[in-house]
Amino acid sequence: MKKIYIIYRVFAFVFISIVLAMLGLYLYALITPKMNIKNTNRIVMLDKEGKTFYQNTTTNSWVNLEDISEHAINGIVATEDKNFWNHRGFDYLRIIKALYMDLKSGNFEQGASTISQQYIKNLFLTFDKTWERKIEEAYLTFELEVHYSKEDILEGYLNTINYGAGNYGIEEASMYYFNKHAKDLTLPEASIIVGIPKNPTYYNPVYYYDNAKERQFVVLDAMVSNGYISQEEADEAYNTDLEFYGKKQNNYIVSAEYYKDAVMEELNNIREIPKSLIETGGLIIYTNLDSKAQEGLENIVSEEMENTDDLQVGAMIREPKTGNVVALIGGRNYNESQFNRVTQAKRQVGSTFKPILYYAALENGVTASSTFTSEATSFSLGNNEIYTPANFGNRYPNKAITMAEAIALSDNIYAVKTHLFLGTTVLRDTASRMGIKAAIENTTSLALGTQELSMLDFSNALNTLANYGIMNDAHFINKVTDLEGNVIYEANYEEAVVLDQRYVYILNDLLTKTYNYDYIDYTSPTLLSVKGLFNKKYAAKSGTTNTDYWVIGYNPESLVLVWNGFDDNRSVDNVSNKITKRIWARTIEMYNEGKEESWYDIPSGVTASFVNPISGSITDLSTKDILFYVRGSEPTFITETRVE
Numbered sequence: 001m002k003k004i005y006i007i008y009r010v011f012a013f014v015f016i017s018i019v020l021a022m023l024g025l026y027l028y029a030l031i032t033p034k035m036n037i038k039n040t041n042r043i044v045m046l047d048k049e050g051k052t053f054y055q056n057t058t059t060n061s062w063v064n065l066e067d068i069s070e071h072a073i074n075g076i077v078a079t080e081d082k083n084f085w086n087h088r089g090f091d092y093l094r095i096i097k098a099l100y101m102d103l104k105s106g107n108f109e110q111g112a113s114t115i116s117q118q119y120i121k122n123l124f125l126t127f128d129k130t131w132e133r134k135i136e137e138a139y140l141t142f143e144l145e146v147h148y149s150k151e152d153i154l155e156g157y158l159n160t161i162n163y164g165a166g167n168y169g170i171e172e173a174s175m176y177y178f179n180k181h182a183k184d185l186t187l188p189e190a191s192i193i194v195g196i197p198k199n200p201t202y203y204n205p206v207y208y209y210d211n212a213k214e215r216q217f218v219v220l221d222a223m224v225s226n227g228y229i230s231q232e233e234a235d236e237a238y239n240t241d242l243e244f245y246g247k248k249q250n251n252y253i254v255s256a257e258y259y260k261d262a263v264m265e266e267l268n269n270i271r272e273i274p275k276s277l278i279e280t281g282g283l284i285i286y287t288n289l290d291s292k293a294q295e296g297l298e299n300i301v302s303e304e305m306e307n308t309d310d311l312q313v314g315a316m317i318r319e320p321k322t323g324n325v326v327a328l329i330g331g332r333n334y335n336e337s338q339f340n341r342v343t344q345a346k347r348q349v350g351s352t353f354k355p356i357l358y359y360a361a362l363e364n365g366v367t368a369s370s371t372f373t374s375e376a377t378s379f380s381l382g383n384n385e386i387y388t389p390a391n392f393g394n395r396y397p398n399k400a401i402t403m404a405e406a407i408a409l410s411d412n413i414y415a416v417k418t419h420l421f422l423g424t425t426v427l428r429d430t431a432s433r434m435g436i437k438a439a440i441e442n443t444t445s446l447a448l449g450t451q452e453l454s455m456l457d458f459s460n461a462l463n464t465l466a467n468y469g470i471m472n473d474a475h476f477i478n479k480v481t482d483l484e485g486n487v488i489y490e491a492n493y494e495e496a497v498v499l500d501q502r503y504v505y506i507l508n509d510l511l512t513k514t515y516n517y518d519y520i521d522y523t524s525p526t527l528l529s530v531k532g533l534f535n536k537k538y539a540a541k542s543g544t545t546n547t548d549y550w551v552i553g554y555n556p557e558s559l560v561l562v563w564n565g566f567d568d569n570r571s572v573d574n575v576s577n578k579i580t581k582r583i584w585a586r587t588i589e590m591y592n593e594g595k596e597e598s599w600y601d602i603p604s605g606v607t608a609s610f611v612n613p614i615s616g617s618i619t620d621l622s623t624k625d626i627l628f629y630v631r632g633s634e635p636t637f638i639t640e641t642r643v644e
Contacts, residue, residue: 043055044283076194123276158170163200170193176246177189179245220237258340262330270489286477304583308575326591360427371401373413387445391412396522438451460473466558468504534585534588547565547572553584554588562587
């Protein structure tokens with residue numbers, strides 16, 4: 001009896017403690033200032049001209065609950081939170097059931113979030129799963145329920161969730177998918193739209209109709225189970241043929257969604273920005289997006305890749321002097337795939353890595369007319385390891401060639417010999433010095449670009465060359481303010497001189513030989529086929545691996561990188577690399593249209609000589625070109641530079 005009494009007292013103490021804690025929490029929430037749910041979740045992004053190109057919710061598209069189809073309201077409640085009207089923010093029975101199912105299966109995949117909890121999650125910029133975050137979410141869910149009615153919460157939720165294809169809020173979604181207002185959605189239409197937020201890309205009915213129909217079945221079944229519709233109504237709705245509109249306003253740039261995602265990624269890494277929008281009420285983000293360039297890039301990619309099935313693309317335009325990324329395409333269709341191939345994918349960069357190698361060579365005494373013999377070669381690396389690289393198409397001149405020709409024709413044997421001549425650590429260290437943040441392997445094949453890099457990270461090194469040896473970081477964001485205009489963050493444009501301008505100038509000039517007819521020898525310069533697509537002078541280099549096509553190029557005003565390949569690393573043998581070259585050539589020329597010719601001033605200490613670019617001779621000028629040298633290293637009649 002005494003034991004039972006003790007248990008009773010402990011239980012009573014725990015119960016009273018919980019009641020008092022909940023009462024205290026309720027009183028604290030009650031005196032806490034009421035959050036403005038119509039503004040709290042708002043993020044507005046402006047391009048460099050100050051024009052809005054993205055906002056996740058707007059007062060223009062916000063609709064009152066009574067102006068939303070009853071079918072959509074009932075469908076979202078039945079599917080996402082059937083006890084929504086009865087709980088106070090948390091569905092405890094559902095949580096217990098989810099935990100039981102997770103423990104039973106061992107998968108921990110069951111969800112138990114209520115609509116109120118999901119709404120609060122939308123008020124955060126990040127999706128980390130720390131305990132501090134979860135505790136804050138739980139409290140804010142409680143506060144939301146204290147200050148607002150169920151109708152207010154549901155209205156806010158329906159007006160802010162992601163319905164795919166850049167649509168936030170049910171009014172935007174209704175206009176996009178069916179060209180009608182949210183209040184006019186029929187049961188078949190509403191049950192499609194209600195299913196989309198579960199996975200906005202996978203259940204997008206415009207691009208993944210079968211997936212959307214599977215989700216629609218789940219929504220209709222939940223509505224039947226919860227007494228909102230009959231089975232006959234569900235069957236009729238499911239079997240109704242629907243036509244999808246799939247269009248936004250005329251000035252909407254679909255590819256800018258990739259840019260928006262890159263902005264959000266950068267935003268999440270800025271320490272000055274609160275991770276909860278509740279602390280700011282909302283944000284206005286001043287970005288570096290050039291909408292005209294973005295639209296031009298989108299059109300070029302669309303035209304050049306029209307008949308390429310599932311070939312993917314990544315492309316970006318960056319301002320060398322500032323590091324600002326002004327345009328970006330992370331894939332051929334954001335609505336089909338939100339994976340950003342500029343910021344997220346890591347691919348082998350191929351011969352586009354060679355400019356880094358040849359800068360290192362110039363810095364270490366090799367010159368534009370230094371020669372190595374290019375022929376089929378197997379390199380003995382020690383420990384019985386043999387490395388046998390090959391030139392593209394197994395074409396070899398079987399003679400000594402210059403660095404100038406090796407760059408123009410992308411000769412792999414010359415590149416590997418240069419790499420081994422320098423010592424393999426030199427290339428790795430130079431790449432890091434030029435701004436690549438990823439850990440770089442110290443391998444013989446590094447000279448041929450076997451390193452996997454993200455395009456954004458790779459652009460740092462190339463931007464250093466384009467910016468005449470001055471390194472800076474990539475920026476998507478210029479400034480962030482709250483909705484009242486108070487500045488929260490401004491980009492810190494730091495730069496550092498990391499390269500010798502003399503060698504940068506020489507290298508940049510050598511990279512113009514990739515489209516120079518004078519360099520036709522045992523094969524042709526790699527970008528000769530697109531020479532007619534641009535009129536200005538650019539340093540440029542193409543690169544090819546079994547699975548990747550790259551072209552990079554720049555002048556003092558612009559850096560453009562383009563990649564093509566398949567997400568599953570399929571071979572690109574059956575795809576023409578002219579697609580990549582044409583996208584690059586058209587893009588860089590589009591961006592520089594109307595601008596004056598821009599090139600680098602010759603720095604002090606650099607001189608020029610007429611040289612045979614094939615042999616390196618200054619006596620046999622049957623073919624000749626002007627090559628640049630650091631004064632004192634130029635070839636003379638007494639000696640012509642050789643490195644063997």
